[in-house]
Amino acid sequence: MKISTQEIQLKTKGNCDIKDITSEISAAVMKSGIKEGQCTVFSVGSTAGITTIEYEPGLLKDIPKLLDKLIPPAVRYHHDDTWGDGNGHAHLRSALFKTSLSIPVFKGELTLGTWQQVVLLDFDNKSRSRRVIVQIIGE
Numbered sequence: 001m002k003i004s005t006q007e008i009q010l011k012t013k014g015n016c017d018i019k020d021i022t023s024e025i026s027a028a029v030m031k032s033g034i035k036e037g038q039c040t041v042f043s044v045g046s047t048a049g050i051t052t053i054e055y056e057p058g059l060l061k062d063i064p065k066l067l068d069k070l071i072p073p074a075v076r077y078h079h080d081d082t083w084g085d086g087n088g089h090a091h092l093r094s095a096l097f098k099t100s101l102s103i104p105v106f107k108g109e110l111t112l113g114t115w116q117q118v119v120l121l122d123f124d125n126k127s128r129s130r131r132v133i134v135q136i137i138g139e
């Protein structure tokens with residue numbers, strides 16, 4: 001059993017900025033030399049999310065539109081009373097999406113579909129520097 005832990009750093013614009021990080025994660029899997037196992041992708045912090053989507057211009061508009069309906073930024077949340085940082089919606093969106101994802105690794109590659117990309121969604125209300133941990137466990 002082998003474990004490889006790597007880190008991806010990226011800058012985002014916040015406000016539901018969606019970044020495709022598939023190629024960085026694939027590179028981490030390749031670098032690990034692990035052929036079969038599990039790849040965990042984890043975003044550090046409580047105002048971002050990790051998921052998979054088809055990374056195309058339509059969905060990059062549909063996801064923010066859906067979230068604006070479900071968890072609107074203009075509503076006052078109790079979290080905003082606690083800190084006054086105005087990003088209650090970002091924490092709620094992050095909790096809903098979760099901050100990590102597990103992808104099976106087989107034959108040295110991520111078992112993603114052709115139209116399935118791994119994305120980081122930054123829900124915070126300002127630009128951020130993000131750390132994403134990629135940990136691959138296997139043989």
Ligand code: ZN
Nearest residue numbers: 083085087088
């Ligand atoms: Zn906050």
